[in-house]
Amino acid sequence: MRFLEIKQITAEHLNSVVEIDRLCFGGLWTIEGYRRELGSPNSDLLGLWASETGAGESEILDSELESFDIFTPQNGAGTGAPPLQTTQTLIGLGCLWAILEEAHITILAIDPRFQGRGLGQALLWALLKSANRRQLERATLEVRASNSIAVSLYKKFGFQEAGRRKRYYADTGEDAVIMWRSGIEKPEFQQYLAIEKQQICDRLIQKN
Numbered sequence: 542m543r544f545l546e547i548k549q550i551t552a553e554h555l556n557s558v559v560e561i562d563r564l565c566f567g568g569l570w571t572i573e574g575y576r577r578e579l580g581s582p583n584s585d586l587l588g589l590w591a592s593e594t595g596a597g598e599s600e601i602l603d604s605e606l607e608s609f610d611i612f613t614p615q616n617g618a619g620t621g622a623p624p625l626q627t628t629q630t631l632i633g634l635g636c637l638w639a640i641l642e643e644a645h646i647t648i649l650a651i652d653p654r655f656q657g658r659g660l661g662q663a664l665l666w667a668l669l670k671s672a673n674r675r676q677l678e679r680a681t682l683e684v685r686a687s688n689s690i691a692v693s694l695y696k697k698f699g700f701q702e703a704g705r706r707k708r709y710y711a712d713t714g715e716d717a718v719i720m721w722r723s724g725i726e727k728p729e730f731q732q733y734l735a736i737e738k739q740q741i742c743d744r745l746i747q748k749n
C-alpha cells in the first residue's frame with residue numbers, strides 16, 4: 542500500500558526541504574529562512590512524504606497529521622513517472638503565514654519528478670485545512686502570471702484573481718497575480734474540505 546503523509550516539517554528535514562526549494566524555485570529561501578519558519582507560532586511549514594506504508598495508522602489518525610491512504614497496485618504504471626518511494630521521502634512543501642485573520646500561502650512545491658499526479662492538490666488541501674483550524678477567514682497568495690498550472694490549481698480550490706502586481710518578478714519582469722479565497726472559517730468549509738479530500742484520494746489512486 543502506498544501512503545502519503547502530510548505533517549509539520551522539523552529541523553532534521555531541512556536539507557531535503559532546501560533541495561525541493563532548489564528544484565522547484567531555483568533556491569527561493571535559504572536553510573536559515575526555513576529554520577526561522579520552524580520557530581514561528583504564526584507559520585505552518587508542511588511537508589508531504591511518500592512511503593510504502595504509514596507510520597502506524599492509529600498514530601496518524603489520532604494525531605494532527607493528515608494522511609492520504611492510497612492503494613495503488615500499479616503504482617506509476619503507464620504514467621511515465623517514477624514510482625513513489627518505498628522509504629519515507631519528502632516530495633512536497635507548503636507554507637502559510639497566519640497574519641491577523643488571513644492565511645498567506647508563501648510556498649507550494651512538489652518535487653518535479655512527482656508533479657501532475659494530484660499531490661499539489663493534497664498539499665494545498667492541507668494548507669487550507671490548517672488555515673481553517675487556525676480559524677482564519679481567508680487565504681491569499683501571489684503567483685507568476687505565466688504559471689498556468691498553479692493558477693489552475695488555485696482556481697480549482699475557489700481562489701479568485703483580485704489584482705496584479707505589475708512586473709513584480711525581477712528575473713522575468715512578469716506580473717504577480719494576487720489571488721484570494723474567502724469563507725475558510727465557515728462551518729460549511731469543513732464539509733467542503735471533507736468532500737475535497739475524498740476527491741483528492743480518488744485522484745491520487747487514479748494517477749499513482
Ligand SMILES: CC(C)(COP(=O)(O)OP(=O)(O)OC[C@H]1O[C@@H](n2cnc3c(N)ncnc32)[C@H](O)[C@@H]1OP(=O)(O)O)[C@@H](O)C(=O)NCCC(=O)NCCS
Nearest residue numbers: 565649650651656657658659660661662684690691693694
Ligand atoms: C504548482 C504545483 C504545486 C502543482 O502540483 P502538482 O502536483 O503538479 O499538481 P496536481 O497534479 O495536484 O494538479 C492540480 C491541478 O493543477 C492543474 N494542473 C496540474 N498539471 C497541469 C498541467 N500540466 N497543465 C495544466 N494544469 C495542470 C490542474 O488544475 C490540476 O487539477 P486536475 O488534475 O483536476 O486537472 C507544482 O506543479 C509545482 O511544484 N510547481 C513548481 C513550483 C510552483 O510553481 N509552485 C507554485 C508557486 S505559487
